[in-house]
Amino acid sequence: MSFATALAEKLGVGVVLDLEPWDLNHWYQSLRQAKARLAEAKIARVGNVSALLLEPSGPQLALREIATLQPSSRCTWTDQWLATTISATQSWIALYPTLTPEEVTQMVMCVGRTVQANRLPASVQGVAQGDARAIQAAVAQLGDAIDDHAAKHPEKPWIAEALETSAARVAIATLEGDLRAKTGQLHQYSIRLEAATKAIAEQGTAGCEPNIRVGEQGYPWGPSATHSYILDRLGIVDRQTGEILDQRRLAQLGMTAQTKVAERWMVTDDTTYPSWTVEQGVAVPLFWVIRRDPQQALGADHVKAYGEALGMVMKYLDAAEPLSWQVHLGITEGYLDLSAGEGVGLFLGINELTDDVQRRRLIAQVKERLERRDPTVVRLPQQDGVEHAMTDFGESLQRVIDGMHEEWSIAELTEYLLKEGMNVIDVAELGLVQFANLKPGQRLVSAERAPHALFGNGDRATATQIELKATSVGPSHARQSTAEQTGALTDNFLGKPPRIKKVTRAQLEQWLAAIKQAGLWRRLDPGTDLKHHGDEQPVEVSPGVSSLLLHREAQYAGRQMTFDPGTAVKLVRHGQHSALMVRAGRIRIDTLDGRLLRELGTEEEAFVLASQGDLILRSVGTARAEVIDFKRPVEGLALPEPSRNIPGNLF
Numbered sequence: 001m002s003f004a005t006a007l008a009e010k011l012g013v014g015v016v017l018d019l020e021p022w023d024l025n026h027w028y029q030s031l032r033q034a035k036a037r038l039a040e041a042k043i044a045r046v047g048n049v050s051a052l053l054l055e056p057s058g059p060q061l062a063l064r065e066i067a068t069l070q071p072s073s074r075c076t077w078t079d080q081w082l083a084t085t086i087s088a089t090q091s092w093i094a095l096y097p098t099l100t101p102e103e104v105t106q107m108v109m110c111v112g113r114t115v116q117a118n119r120l121p122a123s124v125q126g127v128a129q130g131d132a133r134a135i136q137a138a139v140a141q142l143g144d145a146i147d148d149h150a151a152k153h154p155e156k157p158w159i160a161e162a163l164e165t166s167a168a169r170v171a172i173a174t175l176e177g178d179l180r181a182k183t184g185q186l187h188q189y190s191i192r193l194e195a196a197t198k199a200i201a202e203q204g205t206a207g208c209e210p211n212i213r214v215g216e217q218g219y220p221w222g223p224s225a226t227h228s229y230i231l232d233r234l235g236i237v238d239r240q241t242g243e244i245l246d247q248r249r250l251a252q253l254g255m256t257a258q259t260k261v262a263e264r265w266m267v268t269d270d271t272t273y274p275s276w277t278v279e280q281g282v283a284v285p286l287f288w289v290i291r292r293d294p295q296q297a298l299g300a301d302h303v304k305a306y307g308e309a310l311g312m313v314m315k316y317l318d319a320a321e322p323l324s325w326q327v328h329l330g331i332t333e334g335y336l337d338l339s340a341g342e343g344v345g346l347f348l349g350i351n352e353l354t355d356d357v358q359r360r361r362l363i364a365q366v367k368e369r370l371e372r373r374d375p376t377v378v379r380l381p382q383q384d385g386v387e388h389a390m391t392d393f394g395e396s397l398q399r400v401i402d403g404m405h406e407e408w409s410i411a412e413l414t415e416y417l418l419k420e421g422m423n424v425i426d427v428a429e430l431g432l433v434q435f436a437n438l439k440p441g442q443r444l445v446s447a448e449r450a451p452h453a454l455f456g457n458g459d460r461a462t463a464t465q466i467e468l469k470a471t472s473v474g475p476s477h478a479r480q481s482t483a484e485q486t487g488a489l490t491d492n493f494l495g496k497p498p499r500i501k502k503v504t505r506a507q508l509e510q511w512l513a514a515i516k517q518a519g520l521w522r523r524l525d526p527g528t529d530l531k532h533h534g535d536e537q538p539v540e541v542s543p544g545v546s547s548l549l550l551h552r553e554a555q556y557a558g559r560q561m562t563f564d565p566g567t568a569v570k571l572v573r574h575g576q577h578s579a580l581m582v583r584a585g586r587i588r589i590d591t592l593d594g595r596l597l598r599e600l601g602t603e604e605e606a607f608v609l610a611s612q613g614d615l616i617l618r619s620v621g622t623a624r625a626e627v628i629d630f631k632r633p634v635e636g637l638a639l640p641e642p643s644r645n646i647p648g649n650l651f
Helices: 003-011 024-029 031-039 043-053 058-066 079-095 101-118 122-128 132-146 156-162 166-172 177-203 229-233 247-252 286-292 294-298 300-306 356-371 393-402 410-420 505-517
Strands: 205-208 212-214 261-266 276-279 282-285 312-319 325-328 333-337 345-350 433-437 443-446 453-455 463-470 486-490 539-542 545-552 557-563 568-572 578-584 587-591 596-600 605-608 615-619 625-631 641-643
Touching (some): 122 156, 132 156, 132 166, 132 177, 177 282, 205 276, 205 596, 229 312, 276 286, 312 453, 312 625, 345 410, 463 557, 557 568
Antiparallel strands (some): 261 312, 312 463, 333 463, 557 625, 578 605, 587 596
C-alpha cells in the first residue's frame, strides 16, 4: 500500500483513485499563476485557514499554491474542493510535520481526484472508475449528441467530466477505433463546455430557452399543440382558432399539431429537464453554470442555506384533463390562476359532509352505483401492467361492497375504496373528493402532504396556472427529482385511464399515512389551508412602477413587477441571484455601473448571477411591461426587492 493510500485511509478521506504521476515541473511553473488567484481573494472565503495558506515556508508554501490549483486542468475551481483539500492537509501536517512538498502534492491530488469523482452522479461512476463497459454504454447513450456540441443532452456534461478522471483516461488508452475517437470528441467537448461556462459566468447572465414538457415525456394531460396556452404565448399557435402561426419553430421544438403540451419550466436547474443556454455554439445546462462556482452564481447566503441548488422553479401548467390526485413530500406549491375555462378547477381534500343525513345519502349512492357496476365509476384498467386491487372482478367488487359501513365518515370510506378498489373505483366520479372552482387571478397554496389535482376539461377548456414550486436542494449530482417527491393516490380519476406504476399498493399506503400524519385527510378550507402569504394588492414603488408579491412561503417566493413605458427601478438583491421571466413588454437589465447585461422580450427568461450585484430594470419600447422575479427565500435574509433609489447617472 502506498504512503498516500495509507494516509488517506487513516484520515478517512474516501476512496482513493489510481493516479498517474503528476508533473512536478508543471506544478512549480504554476506557482506564479496561483499567486494571482490569491490576489482575487477567493481564498478569503474559507476564513481561519487563510493563516495556514499564507505561511511562507516549508510544506505550507506548497499548500498555499496547490490549494489554488485545479485537480485537473479543466476541472473548475470550487469552494468544496478547496475546503476539502485544506481540511485534509491541515490534518496531514499535524500528523506528519516533516512532509515534503512532493508528498503534500501527492496527497492533495489524491483528495482532489476523490472529490472530483464524488461530485459525479451514480449514473457515471463506472465511467469515472475506468470501467470499459460503462464507457462504451455511456458513449452509446449519447448517440448523435456526441458530434453536436449544441445538443441538449443532460447526461453529456457528466459523462464528459467522468472521462477526465485518471482512471478513465487509463481505460481510454486501451480502447480502439470508433469508441476511442468518440471519447476524444467528448474530451474536446469538455474543453469547449468549460470555455462556454466560463464565458457565461463572466457575462453574469444566462438567457434560458423555452423548456417544455410534452406527452412523450410522461406529461400526456396537456392540450394539443394547436390549442396550447404555452405555445400561444410564444407566438407559435393561435389557441383560439387552432391555427399554427410558426410551423418552423414548432418543428424546432420537436412538436407536431397533435403533440400534448402540458408544462413549461422557467429558469430551472433540474438535472433531467434543465434550462439550457447556448454559448459559443455549446449548449450549457443551467445546473452546470451554477456548479462551476455556486457562490458566484447564487450568493454566499443562498449557498450556505441550500448548497448549489436554486431550490425552486416557476412553471406554466396547462391541463386539458384531470391530473392524478397526488401529494408531495418535502415540497410545497403556490398557484396563480391564469385562464381557467368553464367547468375546470382543482380537486383538493375529502368531500366530508357534516350533515349526517347527507353523509348517509352519499354513502348509499356510492353503494348503489357500485352494485350496478356503473361504468363511469367502476373500470378495470385497459393497459397491461397497471397494478389494481381486483383479481376476480365480480367477486372482488362484491367483497368491497360488503365491507362498506354506513357509519363511516367520508374520509374513512374514501381511504377504503382507494385501497380496496385501487385503479378500478373512481372516487372523484363518486363525489368523494372536494372540488374548488378557479378564477383568473386567484392565488392558492398547496401545503406539503395536502392532496390535490388540477382538472382541465378538454382542449378548449384548459385549467392554466403559474405554479411556484419548491425543488430538491443540495449538490446537482445527488439531487432528488420532483418525481421522487410526488406520490399519486389515484390515477383512475374522472375516467382518466390509469398508467403503469403510477399507483401501487405499497406507495398508496405510504402516501395516505403521510397525509393523515399531517392532519390533512379531510376537507380543506381555501381561506385557511390554502391561503397565500403574498401582497393582497400591488404596491407602488415609484411613479409608473408597481410590485405585487405573488407568494412568500418558506420554500418559494415570486414577485410581479409592472412598468409603464420608460420607467425603471433598482432591484436590491441582498447578494442573491435573480430568475426573471418577462410576461409582457420588454425589459432591459443593467448593472449599477451601467453595463448592459441583457434585454428580455415577452415570454423570455434569464438567470442573473449574484456576482452582478444590484440591478437596474428598465421598461423599453412603447408597451407596458410585466416581469416576475422568483427565488427560494433564505431565512433571515430579505428577498430581492425593487427600490426607487436609482443612481442619478442611470435614471
